[in-house]
Amino acid sequence: MTTVMLVDDQEMIRKGLRVIIDAYPGLDVVAEAGDGFTAVRRLDSVQVDVILMDLNMPGMDGVEAVRRIREARGPEGPRILVLTTFDQDENVLAAMRAGANGFLGKGAGPDELAEGIRRVAAGAHALSDNAIGALVSHVSDPHAVPPDPDKAKLFEGLTPRELEVVRLVVEGLDNAEIGRRVFISPFTAKTHVNRAMAKVGARDRAQLVSLAVQAGIRP
Known part of the structure; x- marks a missing residue:
């Protein structure tokens, strides 16, 4: 059973999400919080596998909550799936840097939401098309923050093929799509992707995208 905490300042949204998530076998909402402060405190008394986190909340917002949870619980703590409208690209990037494991738009359907929770619980990533679009928009913006030299150095040890694949990951392609694009198998x-993550120290695909974006790697 995958246990879930819902963090959103709107009670009606939490109730709706609970009904949707609890309807799927193997998923169980065991805790709720209306803001980041409450979410951080609740983890002292309840153990959860996945936190479904809103970004825009009063008081402590989702980005700060993600950061504090990672500082207190480490990378082995609860997996964090951000649910957002992606109206501000910098918030998506900030949450990735803080340690979020995946991103879904608030317009995601029930099946996509359930699959996203299962994926991050299993240690994989969950990046919706909107998340990739926000990141690509950021790196394509001439007014965006310039590349971080320290992050760029992380990618210097990648082979040309690995760097090519990283660019395709940033573009939003999955393994099968990458394979078709460069004429290799999905397994290859x-x-x-896994070798690139190991070389740059990314814990998962979401963080690989975050580091690549900060390094100025464009699709």
Whole structure:
């Protein structure tokens, strides 16, 4: 059973999400919080596998909550899936840097939401098309923050093929799509992605995208 905490300042949204999530076998909402402060405190008394986190909340917002949870619980703590409208690209990037494991738009359907929770619980990533679009928009913006030299150095040890695959990951392609684009098998594409993550120290695909964006790697 995958246990879930809902963090959103709107009670009606939490109630709706609870009904949707609890309807799927193997998923169980065991805690709720209306703001970041409450979410951080609740983790002292309840153990959850996945936190479904809103970004825009009064008081402590989702980005700060993600940061504090990661500082207190480490990378082995609860997995965090951000649910957002993606109206501000910098918020998506900030949450990634803080340690979020995946992003879904608030317009995601029930099946996409349930699958996203299952994926991050299993240690994989969950990035919706909107999340990739926000990141690509950021790196394509001439007024965006310039590349971080320290992050760029992380990618210097990648082979040309690995760097090519990273660019395709930033573009939003999955392993099968990467394979078709560069004429390799999905398994080989996954291998290149995993090697790139290991070399740059990314815990998952979401953080690989975050580091790549900060390094100025564009699709």
